[in-house]
Amino acid sequence: xxxxxxxxxxxxxxxxxxxxxxxxxxxxxxxxxxxxxxxxxxxxxxxxxxxxxxxxxxxxxxxxxxxxxxxxxxxxxxxxxxxxxxxxxxxxxxxxxxxxxxxxxxxxxxxxxxxxxxxxxxxxxxxxxxxxxxxxxxxxxxxxxxxxxxxxxxxxxxxxxxxxxxxxxxxxxxxxxxxxxxxxxxxxxxxxxxxxxxxxxxxxxxxxxxxxxxxxxxxxxxxxxxxxxxxxxxxxxxxxxxxxxxx
Amino acid sequence: xxxxxxxxxxxxxxxxxxxxxxxxxxxxxxxxxxxxxxxxxxxxxxxxxxxxxxxxxxxxxxxxxxxxxxxxxxxxxxxxxxxxxxxxxxxxxxxxxxxxxxxxxxxxxxxxxxxxxxxxxxxxxxxxxxxxxxxxxxxxxxxxxxxxxxxxxxxxxxxxxxxxxxxxxxxxxxxxxxxxxxxxxxxxxxxxxxxxxxxxxxxxxxxxxxxxxxxxxxxxxxxxxxxx
Numbered sequence: 001x002x003x004x005x006x007x008x009x010x011x012x013x014x015x016x017x018x019x020x021x022x023x024x025x026x027x028x029x030x031x032x033x034x035x036x037x038x039x040x041x042x043x044x045x046x047x048x049x050x051x052x053x054x055x056x057x058x059x060x061x062x063x064x065x066x067x068x069x070x071x072x073x074x075x076x077x078x079x080x081x082x083x084x085x086x087x088x089x090x091x092x093x094x095x096x097x098x099x100x101x102x103x104x105x106x107x108x109x110x111x112x113x114x115x116x117x118x119x120x121x122x123x124x125x126x127x128x129x130x131x132x133x134x135x136x137x138x139x140x141x142x143x144x145x146x147x148x149x150x151x152x153x154x155x156x157x158x159x160x161x162x163x164x165x166x167x168x169x170x171x172x173x174x175x176x177x178x179x180x181x182x183x184x185x186x187x188x189x190x191x192x193x194x195x196x197x198x199x200x201x202x203x204x205x206x207x208x209x210x211x212x213x214x215x216x217x218x219x220x221x222x223x224x225x226x227x228x229x230x231x232x233x234x235x236x237x238x239x240x241x242x243x244x245x246x247x
Numbered sequence: 248x249x250x251x252x253x254x255x256x257x258x259x260x261x262x263x264x265x266x267x268x269x270x271x272x273x274x275x276x277x278x279x280x281x282x283x284x285x286x287x288x289x290x291x292x293x294x295x296x297x298x299x300x301x302x303x304x305x306x307x308x309x310x311x312x313x314x315x316x317x318x319x320x321x322x323x324x325x326x327x328x329x330x331x332x333x334x335x336x337x338x339x340x341x342x343x344x345x346x347x348x349x350x351x352x353x354x355x356x357x358x359x360x361x362x363x364x365x366x367x368x369x370x371x372x373x374x375x376x377x378x379x380x381x382x383x384x385x386x387x388x389x390x391x392x393x394x395x396x397x398x399x400x401x402x403x404x405x406x407x408x409x410x411x412x413x414x415x416x417x418x419x420x421x422x423x424x425x426x427x428x429x430x431x432x433x434x435x436x437x438x439x440x441x442x443x444x445x446x447x448x449x450x451x452x453x454x455x456x457x458x459x460x461x462x463x464x465x466x467x468x469x470x471x472x473x474x475x
Contacts, residue, residue: 002328002329002330006328007328007330007331010326010327010328010331010335011331011334011335014335014338015338018338018342021342022342022345022346022349025346025349026349029349029350029352029353032353033349033352033353033356036352036353036356037356039356040356040357040360166363168449169297169448169449169450170297170417170445170448170449171449
C-alpha cells in the first residue's frame with residue numbers, strides 16, 4: 001500500500017511531465033498545422049469554381065493552389081452594408097491578418113448581425129470573372145458551410161462546394177461526398193426576372209422551378225433543408241455587394 | 248521510483264522471440280481477436296470503416312497507442328499506486344493519443360479532418376484499457392509491448408476487412424480507384440444492372456459485416472464454439 005504523499009507526488013510528477021511534452025509538441029507543430037489548415041480552406045474555396053479550372057482541385061499541388069490565390073484572386077471583405085473593409089479594419093475585429101481568407105465564418109455567426117463581416121474572393125482569368133462568396137448554416141447534427149461562385153452578371157451561379165462538421169455518411173454527408181449534388185447548383189439564378197431575391201431551394205422530391213431549385217437528397221431532408229436555409233440567409237448578406245456590381 | 252521498476256523488470260525479461268511471444272502476436276489475430284471474439288472496440292469499427300484509407304490510418308494509430316501504452320504501464324507497474332492506477336492508465340493513453348493526433352494533423356490534414364473525433368476517441372477504446380488492466384499490469388515490458396502490438400493488429404485486421412467490403416460495395420471504389428459504376432470505372436455499369444449499395448455506407452452495414460465475420464470465424468475455428 002502506498003502512502004497518500006507518495007500518490008500525490010506520483011500524480012503530480014506524471015501530469016507535469018505529460019503536460020510539458022504535449023505543450024512542447026503542440027507549439028513546435030503549430031506553424032505546420034496552421035499552414036495545413038490555410039491550404040485546406042483555400043482548396044475548399046476554389047472547389048467552388050472547380051469545373052472552370054484546368055484540373056481538379058484534388059490533383060493540384062499546394063503550390064498550384066497558392067498560385068491561383070496569388071495571381072487570379074482578389075480578396076475583399078465587406079460589412080453588412082456592403083462597404084469594403086481595409087485590412088486594418090478587419091484586424092480591428094479580432095483577426096491576426098486582414099485578408100478574406102482569415103475571416104472565420106463560425107466566429108462571425110456568433111456575433112450580432114450588424115457587426116458581422118463577410119469574405120469575397122474575386123476570381124479573374126482572361127474573360128472569366130467570378131465572385132466566390134462563403135455561406136454557413138446548420139445541418140442535422142452540426143454546422144454546414146459552402147462556397148458559392150457567381151458569374152459577373154451577379155445572378156447566375158457557376159459552381160458551389162459544400163462541407164460539413166458531422167452529417168451522416170451516405171445521407172447528409174452527400175452534400176460533400178457526392179460531387180453531383182454541388183453540380184446541380186450550376187446555372188441556377190439568385191434573382192427572378194424582376195430582380196427580386198429568391199436564392200436556391202434544395203427541394204425534397206426533386207426540383208420544380210428550373211431556375212431556383214435543385215434536387216434534395218433522399219433520406220437527408222433536414223440537411224437539404226439546412227442547405228436551403230443557408231442559401232436563403234447566407235446569400236442575402238451579400239445582396240448590397242451583388243446589387244452594386246451588377247452588369 | 249520508475250528506475251527500480253525498470254531494473255527489476257529487466258532481470259526477468261530477455262528480448263526473446265520464441266513460441267510464447269509468437270502466441271502473444273498471433274492470438275489476438277485469431278483465437279482471441281478483440282473484435283470478433285471479445286466484441287470490443289465496436290464503436291470505432293462502425294464509424295471509421297467507410298473508406299479503407301481511414302481504416303488503415305486508424306489501425307496504425309491503435310497499434311501505436313496500444314503497443315506503447317502497454318510498454319509504459321508495464322514499466323511503471325510496480326511504482327503505480329494501486330488506488331490511482333486507472334487514472335494513470337488513462338493519462339498514458341490520452342498522452343499517446345494526443346501525440347498521434349498532433350502528428351496526423353501535421354502530416355495529412357485531410358485524413359485528420361475525415362477521422363475527426365475518432366482519433367481522440369481511441370482514448371475510450373476499451374481494447375487498450377482492457378489490455379493495460381489484464382496484461383500490462385502483470386507482465387514484463389517486452390511481452391506487454393508484443394501483446395499491445397498484437398491486439399492492435401487484431402483490431403486493425405478486422406477494421407481493414409470491413410472497410411474493403413464497405414468501400415467496394417458502398418462507393419464502388421477501393422482506395423480511391425474507381426471499380427464499379429460510372430463511365431471511368433473498371434466495370435462500367437452506366438447501362439444499368441448494378442447500383443452502388445448505399446446501405447454499405449451507413450454504419451448499420453458494418454454491424455452486419457462484423458456479425459458475418461464472427462460467424463465465418465467461428466465456423467472454421469471450432470475451438471471458439473466449444474468455449475461458449
